Amino acid sequence: MADRLLDAMTRAAARLYGGEAVSELEHALQCAELARDAGADEDLQLACLLHDVGRYAVDPSLVLDNTEPMRAGPHARGHHEVGAELIAPWVSERVAWCVRVHADAKRYLCTTEPGYVGRLSSASRHTLRLQGGVMTAAEVARLAVHPWLRDAVALRRWDDGAKVAGRATRPLSAWAPLIRHCFDR
Numbered sequence: 580m581a582d583r584l585l586d587a588m589t590r591a592a593a594r595l596y597g598g599e600a601v602s603e604l605e606h607a608l609q610c611a612e613l614a615r616d617a618g619a620d621e622d623l624q625l626a627c628l629l630h631d632v633g634r635y636a637v638d639p640s641l642v643l644d645n646t647e648p649m650r651a652g653p654h655a656r657g658h659h660e661v662g663a664e665l666i667a668p669w670v671s672e673r674v675a676w677c678v679r680v681h682a683d684a685k686r687y688l689c690t691t692e693p694g695y696v697g698r699l700s701s702a703s704r705h706t707l708r709l710q711g712g713v714m715t716a717a718e719v720a721r722l723a724v725h726p727w728l729r730d731a732v733a734l735r736r737w738d739d740g741a742k743v744a745g746r747a748t749r750p751l752s753a754w755a756p757l758i759r760h761c762f763d764r
């Protein structure tokens with residue numbers, strides 16, 4: 580599994596991240612590095628590194644909020660759900676949960692933080708619609724009491740910040756030991 584994942588991430592260097600100016604791989608590396616620089620623990624760094632795995636490591640017909648939604652099959656779901664399910668057998672429940680809710684964290688911030696939606700990139704605003712739009716008050720109240728909400732919101736902010744063209748990061752190989760530690764079990 581570690582080899583498959585590292586291979587998919589390597590190939591993700593050739594894919595643009597949605598409508599952004601970085602590749603899927605650059606986006607993952609920037610997100611993980613922002614978490615690391617902020618002092619996040621290893622599990623949260625791993626969640627950041629893999630949060631979009633559902634965008635590039637699974638069959639696109641299973642994914643609803645693709646950049647090419649016409650490729651989505653009849654049973655397609657959001658990339659966050661498909662990605663979380665892919666990694667869940669190997670990672671902690673907290674890591675899988677943070678990956679699963681990273682679209683909901685965006686929906687949550689749209690409702691709870693004035694000005695947040697206006698700061699989203701246009702690609703991110705487009706997928707917001709596919710992901711259910713801004714949260715209702717009842718949805719916010721449900722998520723607000725979750726013990727890992729802070730982690731999900733933190734991931735979301737690093738996700739939003741991980742779209743800088745040309746930003747230097749550590750290479751994927753620097754993360755390989757962490758990936759192998761989790762996925763070669």
Ligand SMILES: [Fe+2]
Pocket residue numbers: 606630631738
């Ligand atoms: Fe992302």
